[in-house]
Amino acid sequence: MRLRHLSVPAAVTALLASPVQAQAAQSGHTYHVAPRGNDHAYGTQASPLRTIGACLDRVRPGDTCLIHQGTYREQLTPPSGTEGAPVTIAAYGDGPVTVDGTDKVTGWKDAGGGLVAADTDLPPDPDFNAVFLDNARAAEGRWPNSGADPLNATWAEADTTSTDQHIDDTDLPDANWTGATVHLWAGSNPWAQQTGTVTADSPGKLDFKGGNYRCPPLCMGNQTYRNYYLVGTKAALDEPGEWFYDKAAHRLYLVPPRGGIAGHTVTAKHRLWGVDLRDSSYVTVRGLNLWGTSLRTGPSSKGVVVDRLHATYISEFSTLPMPPDSDLAIEPFEGHIVASRILDSGVQILGTGNTLKNSEISQSAGDGVLVRGTGNTVTNNYIHDVGWMGSYTPGIEINGNGHTVTHNTIRRTGRAAIDTAWQLNGTEFHDNRIAYNDISEAMRTSRDGSPLYVCCSLNGTGTSIDHNTAHDADGQNGYYIDNYSGHFRLHHNVAWNTGSRGVYFNGHTGPSIANEDHNSSYGVGINVVSSAIGGATDASGSYLSNIIGPRPVTATQTGDPLPIVRSNLISEKPGYRDAVNGELWLAPGSPAIDAGEVVDGITTDTLGTAPDQGAYEYGAPIWSTGCDLPGCRQGVRHGNWTATASDGTDASATVDGDINTRWTGAAPQAAGQSLTVDLGESKTFDRLSLDAGRDTRGQPYGFTVSVSRDGTHWGEPLARVSGRSFTQDAVVPGQTTARYVRITLTASGPTPWVVNDIRLYGDGPDAASTLQAEQATSGRGVERGTAATGVLGSGDWVAFRKANISGKHLTVRLDPACARACSFQLRLDAPDGPVAAVVPVTGTGDWQEQSVPLKREVTGAHDLYLVAKGTGRVAALDWLTIRP
Incomplete structure (x- = not known):
């Protein structure tokens, strides 16, 4: 008999339930800021200030700046609060509050050749210029032309006669390319990209200087990969919206939209850090939008909380220089070009004990988020469309010790979704927790890597990488602990469609000591090994157990004690619920049930006679990964296509x-x-x-x-x-x-x-997929944990925003707690909206699935509310689906 699972709940965050100003109240003075205000006013709601900077000039510890709807083109440099009395900057709640890092460019004149130009001073370092046309990113002039999405890049391909600092290409247009930036993705195994400067050109030929010319695996020449493109020159301007900045003349050139520049708005980046907390501690930033700029804390920052940030186009750059020696934690060598731009891009959470939560970060040539220092937290964030320049800038870069990175959704990244760079971090990586993250669509502009990548020579003592899902990525592995790293403990991770392997500990002709992988589940789209320690001269103390996968689990048998590989299930049909859709939890009759072994600290919630193999314990609620914000659920369920x-x-x-x-x-x-x-x-x-x-x-x-x-x-x-x-x-x-x-x-x-x-x-979850209750975008009166909710009482509800529906039957997995006359009502678009179905709830007992027909077939996008009805306690909820 299997024991009943009891979930450990945590308080729900009802993101859509209350305006920001209701949560900003604290001891101290409150100032109001609005576009209609005056910086000499009192700062009351009736007589607000005009700029946020004027408010920050007045605040003291415990004070609050409430910002009303509007766009603020300024840089915020808040003073510090104290641990018990932080300074708060918060959106009031009457509409979007945008801190805009761009300024308008005016004075456009005809420049000949189909171009217009404006004399303007852009930031001192032209590598970080960014231009926007009608509130959309404008591309720097480039050959060959590419589409609007920088993660769908168009590349030229050099001829095989090219050499390490020379390009032959018969398709190259005859133009003046000298001085242009050449962006290279080349070599026998191009695990990073690089840039150089064109020094000379002739028809079909370029000479350049720079880049990483170590051959192989990274170089131009007669290699497997010979990809490149050119930017940073007036010669590349041939498509509407493309721009070039002549830094010597302080002149911005633009190919105008068809019909001319009249009626269009052009802005250019002027402020890299719209919210600069580099010298601030104990500051709370809540509910702000950032456009064309970013936010950073500093190495000495403490107690900063960034909540509900919406940051778009945070970082832009056109070159990949070698990191300065002063940034490196180990001796420099040319391979460290992979760490280019990690420390000067992204939203940056540096220092000690700072938090980024409930935020959406998108559109960055480099990092999405950099977390660096000690004891910082990055949780419940949606990070996407970042890292398109092709260095090791990921969705989240983790440097330092004691960080917590949990419940984030990271998708569409140039290389890794989560990464650490030992060149900048040093060899220690202690006591970090990376858990409950959903990482997908990684490796869009690279080939040798993975959604979660750790490199190199790191000591991961005390670090836990657990309860993550990695899928649908173009790299080689789901989780990749590369090049001599040791003491990493992985468990309860899931991967599918990640290429060669689920997880790979790569000794690479060196040690791979005391690495572990337990109770992980690997599915379709893995064709070499499910979990492996390979190439290790010493794999002492390593341990791989309770793993389910379609391919073998292997470890190089070197070391003392030798690696342990046991209690694993290798099968193409292990009894997963729906492998193609990543539902790798066990169905009744699976051979993995009660087939695992006890592992201290890992198999802690055993049901039945023994632990199960794999990441999900049969009979328990299904834990979930990723954030619960709008946009976090987008995959369309794969059916009988x-x-x-x-x-x-x-x-x-x-x-x-x-x-x-x-x-x-x-x-x-x-x-x-x-x-x-x-x-x-x-x-x-x-x-x-x-x-x-x-x-x-x-x-x-x-x-x-x-x-x-x-x-x-x-x-x-x-x-x-x-x-x-x-x-x-x-x-x-x-x-x-x-x-x-x-x-x-x-x-x-x-x-x-x-x-x-x-x-x-799709925009919103597919209701035919499993909608897990703890990932509802809002709720009332309910507690939830990492798997399922607590018990809902009568009138409590959970809701899923903009779910895409095409079905006739509702299935709910629940744990009843009602003696009689209880139910779950499925309502559309509001807690008191039309009732689409009623699921009876009776008795008490173990988790069970109940299916009922809908009153009518429902199609389209709807907000779904599952509302508990009864006289008291009704049931805990695990998941629901709506299918034909």
Whole structure:
């Protein structure tokens, strides 16, 4: 008999429930700031100040600045509060409060050649310039041209006659390229990118200086990868919106939109740090938006809390220089170029005991977040579209000891989602907790790495990497502890569609000591080993157990004591609930149930006669990963999809949910070739990802995406994509609902096109997927933990924002606590909205699933409220789904 699981709850954060000003009250004086104000006013709500800076000039410990709706083009440098009386800067709650790091550029004049120009002073370091046209990122002039998404880059390919500081390319336009920045992604194994400066040019040829010319694995020349592009020169201006800044003349050139510059707004970055807390401690920043700028604390900062920040276009740069020797923690050598820009990009949480939470961070050439120092916390954040310049700048960079990085969703990163750089951190990495993070769509501009990457020679004593999910990434592994690192304990992690391995401890002809992986689950899209210690000269004290995976679990048998590898289940069919959709918890009858061994500190919540193998204990609530903010849930559930190729070849590999299987067209790419996908049922989505694998051959040169509801009538294309990368995204304006999707090539290429996997994403969770209760975007009167809620009482509810629905049946997993006459009501769009279904709840007992038909089929996007009804305690909730 299996024992009943009791969840340990934590208080819900109802993000949408209350205005910010209600939470800003504290002892001390409160000042108001509004665009209608005056900096000589009293600062009351009736007579507010005009600038936030004027408020910060007045505040003392315990005081508050409440900021009313508006845009504030200023840099905030708050004074310190004290531990018991912080200084607070908070949005009032009457609308968005934006700290804008840009200023308007005016005085545009015709500059000839189809260009306009304005005389303006941009920041002293032109490497960090950023320009925006009509509130959208404008691309620096570049050849070859690329699309608007910097993570869908278009590259030129040098000829094989190129050498380490020379490029031959017969496709290179004849222009003056001298002085341009050349961006290189080249070599036999290009695990990082680099930049140099063009020193001379002639037709079809470039000489350049800089970059990392260590050959191999990183260099230009007759290598497997010979990719590059050019920026930073007037010669590259040929597309509307492209810009070039002549730093000597202090002149900004722009290719105007079609129809001219009149009526358009151009802004340029002037403030790198819109909120500069480098010399501040005990400050709370809540509810602010940042645009074209970022926030930082400093090495001496303490007790800073950043809550509900919404930061967009935080960092932009065009070069990847070697880090200064003063930034390095170990002796410099040229391989340290990988750490370029880690310390001067992203939202930066430095110092001791500081917190970043409940925030959305997006659009950065470098880091999403840098956490550095001791004892900082980064939790419940949504971090995406960062690191596109291709160095080791990740979603979250962790340097130092004692940090807590939990419950973050990180997706669409140039390289890793979570990373540490030993060049900057040093060899210690003690007592860090990295847990309950969802990391996906990583490695968009690199090939040798993983969503979670640790390197190198680090001592991870006391560090726990646990309860994370890694998936749908273009690297080699899900979790990668690289090059001589030891004493890392991994457990209860999950990975699928991560390439060769689930986790890899790489000794790389050196030691890999005392590394552990326990109770982890690995699924489809892993084709070499599930968990491995490889290449180690000494793997003493390592231990791999209770792992489920489709491929072997292995360890180099060196050391004293020898590594332990036991109690693992190697099976293509281990009894997962739904492997293709990443639901790697156990179904009834799985051979992993009660088949594990006891591991001290790991198998602490055993149900039944013995621990289970894998990451989820059968019969317990299903723990979840990632944040609970809007946008954190976007994957569209994979059903019985089928694909048809226009050339008649078998295209099933494109929709089998496995990134390691591949479809290849029958002939070289040509406009009009197509793939048509039948989703089996209507799905709502706003983005399609076409994964062409890690081999650059066969990536499409351009395509469109069209949809149909019946497979016969097709409208105009909803999205057009150019550029070639491992994964290319087609973004659909708004959202569309359709059963059939067609991908049609628009350009020719020298080789047949290839597709490894097609994925769909939507704005809001797919209700056909498992909606886990502890990830509800709001709730009332309910407690929850890392798995499931506490018991809901009558009138309590949890809600999921903008869930995409197409179904007739509701299934709920619950733990009843009601003697009689209780239920869960599924209501649409409000706690008192229309009732779509009623689930009876009776008795008390173990976790159970109950299914009921909906009163009518529901389609479209709705806010879902599951409301408890009864006379007292009703039930705890684990998850729900709505399916046909």
